[in-house]
Amino acid sequence: MTMSLSMPVAGDRRSRAQLAIVVLGVLLLATMIGSLCVGPSGLSTGEVGQLIADALAGRFDAVGSTSHVILFDIRIPRTLLGALVGASLAVAGAMMQGLFRNPLADPGLVGVSSGAALGAVLVIVLGSALIAPITGIVRIGALPIAAFVGGFATTLTLYGIATREGRTSVGTMLLAGIALGALAAALTSYLVFRSDDLQLRELTFWSMGSLGGATWPKILIATPPIIAVLALMPFCARGLDALVLGESEARHLGIDTQRLKSIVIFATALAVGVAVAFAGVIGFVGIVVPHVLRLAIGPEHRTLLPASALLGAALLIAADMVCRVIVAPAELPIGIVTATIGAPFFLSILLRKRGVVDL
Amino acid sequence: MIEADRITIRAGKREILSSVSLAIQPGRVTGIIGPNGAGKSTILKAISGEIALAGGTIRLDGADMTRMKARHVATRRAVLPQSSSLAFPFTVHEVVRLGVSGPRSMEAVRERVTAALARVDLKDYGGRFFQELSGGEQQRVHLARVLCQVWEPCPHGKPNYLFLDEPTASLDLRHQLLTLDTARDFARRGGGVVAILHDMNLAALYADHIIVVDKGRIAAEGPPRAVLTDAMLQAVFGVSIRVGQAPADQPFILPHSVFAA
Numbered sequence: 380m381t382m383s384l385s386m387p388v389a390g391d392r393r394s395r396a397q398l399a400i401v402v403l404g405v406l407l408l409a410t411m412i413g414s415l416c417v418g419p420s421g422l423s424t425g426e427v428g429q430l431i432a433d434a435l436a437g438r439f440d441a442v443g444s445t446s447h448v449i450l451f452d453i454r455i456p457r458t459l460l461g462a463l464v465g466a467s468l469a470v471a472g473a474m475m476q477g478l479f480r481n482p483l484a485d486p487g488l489v490g491v492s493s494g495a496a497l498g499a500v501l502v503i504v505l506g507s508a509l510i511a512p513i514t515g516i517v518r519i520g521a522l523p524i525a526a527f528v529g530g531f532a533t534t535l536t537l538y539g540i541a542t543r544e545g546r547t548s549v550g551t552m553l554l555a556g557i558a559l560g561a562l563a564a565a566l567t568s569y570l571v572f573r574s575d576d577l578q579l580r581e582l583t584f585w586s587m588g589s590l591g592g593a594t595w596p597k598i599l600i601a602t603p604p605i606i607a608v609l610a611l612m613p614f615c616a617r618g619l620d621a622l623v624l625g626e627s628e629a630r631h632l633g634i635d636t637q638r639l640k641s642i643v644i645f646a647t648a649l650a651v652g653v654a655v656a657f658a659g660v661i662g663f664v665g666i667v668v669p670h671v672l673r674l675a676i677g678p679e680h681r682t683l684l685p686a687s688a689l690l691g692a693a694l695l696i697a698a699d700m701v702c703r704v705i706v707a708p709a710e711l712p713i714g715i716v717t718a719t720i721g722a723p724f725f726l727s728i729l730l731r732k733r734g735v736v737d738l
Numbered sequence: 739m740i741e742a743d744r745i746t747i748r749a750g751k752r753e754i755l756s757s758v759s760l761a762i763q764p765g766r767v768t769g770i771i772g773p774n775g776a777g778k779s780t781i782l783k784a785i786s787g788e789i790a791l792a793g794g795t796i797r798l799d800g801a802d803m804t805r806m807k808a809r810h811v812a813t814r815r816a817v818l819p820q821s822s823s824l825a826f827p828f829t830v831h832e833v834v835r836l837g838v839s840g841p842r843s844m845e846a847v848r849e850r851v852t853a854a855l856a857r858v859d860l861k862d863y864g865g866r867f868f869q870e871l872s873g874g875e876q877q878r879v880h881l882a883r884v885l886c887q888v889w890e891p892c893p894h895g896k897p898n899y900l901f902l903d904e905p906t907a908s909l910d911l912r913h914q915l916l917t918l919d920t921a922r923d924f925a926r927r928g929g930g931v932v933a934i935l936h937d938m939n940l941a942a943l944y945a946d947h948i949i950v951v952d953k954g955r956i957a958a959e960g961p962p963r964a965v966l967t968d969a970m971l972q973a974v975f976g977v978s979i980r981v982g983q984a985p986a987d988q989p990f991i992l993p994h995s996v997f998a999a
Contacts, residue, residue: 388848389865390831480825621836625822627788632887633812633839678826 396682399675403689407462410693410700414458417700419707420449427454452595460593461699462692463605464658467650469691470608472665473672473684474650475534477619478643479541479552482670482728486651487662489556491533493563495648495655496586497570498529504570504578520600527604527652533559534644587712588659590699601653608650609688615642616680623678661714663721664691670728739763740803740815740899740930745784745794747777754780756954757794764897764930767922769945769962771935773975776951778934779903785932786817786901799896812839815899816887818880820907824868830855830879831864837886850889854882859916873908881905881917885924892928900924902933906940918944942966942989950974963989 415431416424430441430450441447468486475484475491486492502525537559541552571582618639621629629636654661668691672683695713698720702711740762747755755777762768762785770778783789785796787803796803798814816837824833834851842850855861858878863871868879888898900921906914918933922944925931935941941948942962950958950965952974958965966989971977981989 388831388852389862390829391835391848391851391864392829392832393844482825617839623824623826623828624833624836625819628817628819628822630788630808631786631812631817631819632836633809635808673826677832678828679832 392677393679393682396676396679396686399672400682400686400689403686403693407689407693407696410696411458411462414461414696414700415450415454418449418454418703420445422446422449422454453593456593456595456598457590457699458696459598460601460657461590461696463598463601464590464654464661465664465692465695466688467605467608467654467691468661468664468695469668469687470612470684471647471650471654472691473669473680473687474615474619474643475647475665476669477615477622477680478538478640478647480623480625481552482673483666483725484552485663485666485725486530486647487660487665488560488725489537489552490558490560490563491530491537491556491647491651492655492660492662493560493567494533495526495530495652496660497563497567498525498527498652499523499656500567500570500582501525501529503581504574523600523604523653523656526656527649529563530652530655531644531648533563534648538640538644586660586714588661588714588717589702589710589712590658590695591710592657597657601657604649604653608646611642611646612684612688613681615639615646616684619643619680620678659712659714661695661717663717663725664695666728667717667721667724668694670724739799739897740785741797742781742785743795743797745796746792747780747784747789748792753792754954755784758951758954758956759794760949760956760959762899762930762932763947764892764899765925765928766946767918767925767931767933767944769933769935769941769948770951771938771941771948772951772957777954778951780954781951782817782901782903782932782934786815787811812887813898814888814896815901816884817901818884818903818905820903821873821877822880828868829864830860830866830868830871833868833879834864834882834886837883839887850886851882854886854889855879857885857920858882859913874910874913877905877908878913878917881920885920888929891924897929899930899932902931904934904936906935906937914940938966 416427426446427450430447433439433441434451471486472484475486476482478484499522502521537552537555540555541548571579574582618629618634618636621632621634622636622639624632626636629639669683669687672686672690676682676686695717698713698716701716702713705711742758742760744757744759745755746753746757758781760781770781772778780789784791785803787808791804798806798811803811831851834854835847837854838847838850852864855864858881860875860878860882863875863879868876871879884900888900891898902921905917905921909917918940921931921933925946933945935945945962948959948962948965949956950970957974958970966981968979968981971979971981
């Protein structure tokens with residue numbers, strides 16, 4: 380094992396990062412187990428263990444019982460959705476910050492999530508009222524596609540506005556993001572205004588985010604694109620590192636920067652699109668997770684991206700547990716929890732970097 | 739050899755470079771000098787593929803460089819930028835490691851990085867944060883990174899190239915000399931070096947071949963002694979001063995006034 384035997388060299392944080400990834404993996408596992416055991420129904424940890432052991436052993440006596448339904452049709456899909464969404468949001472944040480060379484770029488903050496939400500809301504409102512009633516699995520599939528298109532268009536526009544001759548202006552990026560987000564939110568509001576009661580219920584969910592709607596078909600549809608995004612991580616890690624030096628410097632180091640930018644914009648939009656389609660707009664995960672990890676293990680994307688996926692997943696599952704417990708039997712929208720943690724965090728980065736970040 | 743053949747570069751309608759031809763020969767240090775706005779940096783940007791050509795060709799060992807993949811070009815030449823800032827807290831070690839590419843063992847990479855840092859006189863700086871260094875130290879970290887990229891000046895008889903854009907700009911005297919010593923050593927071992935230099939004494943001291951750029955054209959080129967003349971300084975730089983002779987038999991320039999006394 381290279382990580383324990385090799386001599387430490389000053390400034391080389393890779394071994395530490397690899398160790399951290401292992402620790403984060405364990406943390407994620409623990410959070411997932413915790414999430415299966417927590418909920419308003421009072422299903423005990425012992426029962427959960429028994430049900431899982433039975434299922435693993437191929438005994439399905441409990442199928443159809445209330446506790447079986449709670450565990451297998453509610454808690455497991457919900458936990459998995461939390462892991463998928465948390466991982467995508469954190470990775471999308473880390474990638475976007477690398478692309479913009481700025482720690483404050485976050486899909487939620489710069490309007491990408493709003494763009495994705497607009498896409499999804501278009502499907503909900505227009506899809507059922509104006510075009511043709513689309514339902515069932517087709518609708519579950521159409522949501523992430525529309526959200527992806529919305530997120531992709533927003534990211535592309537944002538990058539086009541904020542970047543000139545390879546230099547990205549932070550001020551322009553944040554302000555353009557606010558404008559794009561406001562525009563998308565205005566259109567979304569108009570659609571909400573035009574929608575009927577049933578649609579309205581579904582739409583409120585977008586604004587604050589929730590893992591409550593998790594079902595197996597959603598998991599099945601959300602998994603492949605998110606796996607695809609995670610699989611792209613190793614292919615853009617070195618490129619994103621080089622990009623930190625500047626776009627022409629990256630090209631001098633042999634990076635095909637056009638290709639890299641396309642991959643990153645595509646991956647970010649896909650990750651945010653899927654996350655928003657199934658869990659609504661959840662802010663700040665993409666900013667908090669990569670920032671904490673950069674402090675702990677360094678900013679090299681080869682380790683930062685996988686570590687972000689693990690910590691993002693664990694953090695969102697943990698936040699969801701808080702949502703389920705804190706006002707039980709009611710549920711708090713998860714966006715409230717992440718914003719409560721994330722906004723002060725964002726401000727603290729700003730305060731510390733006031734001299735460095737020129738707005 | 740890198741050959742630029744009648745390259746023209748336009749910014750809008752204005753020609754920044756007009757039909758410039760030059761050759762970067764391996765085994766020597768080519769110094770580019772010229773007044774502000776003459777097109778020195780543009781030449782370097784053109785041959786490093788940073789800006790599109792409006793005309794002409796650039797060849798590396800006879801192959802069209804503009805058609806080569808960035809990945810391939812990067813194995814043959816490294817470019818030292820004038821300055822560059824980092825948005826994230828990279829350590830010096832991590833910045834230098836960016837220059838090392840290809841599959842190598844972690845141990846070999848560490849050795850390479852450590853050796854490169856020693857070369858630029860930053861032996862114990864690996865663990866420092868890049869952002870916390872002074873401008874001159876940051877410049878030397880980048881030099882170490884660039885050296886890592888083309889570590890062997892001439893592997894298997896194929897020369898590599900170093901492009902240096904004002905490598906001595908923010909350095910103190912000791913490190914100006916050290917940097918150019920490193921460049922000259924790279925050339926002596928078979929590599930090719932191009933450096934934009936402002937200090938004509940350093941150009942005279944270190945360059946084997948000097949290219950004088952003026953108003954987007956090459957005004958003169960040749961060995962320092964042939965190029966650095968009173969007439970050239972008057973015609974290109976607009977200063978009437980005499981070129982003297984000192985250390986050894988190299989020409990040296992002592993600027994005392996823009997106008998003749």
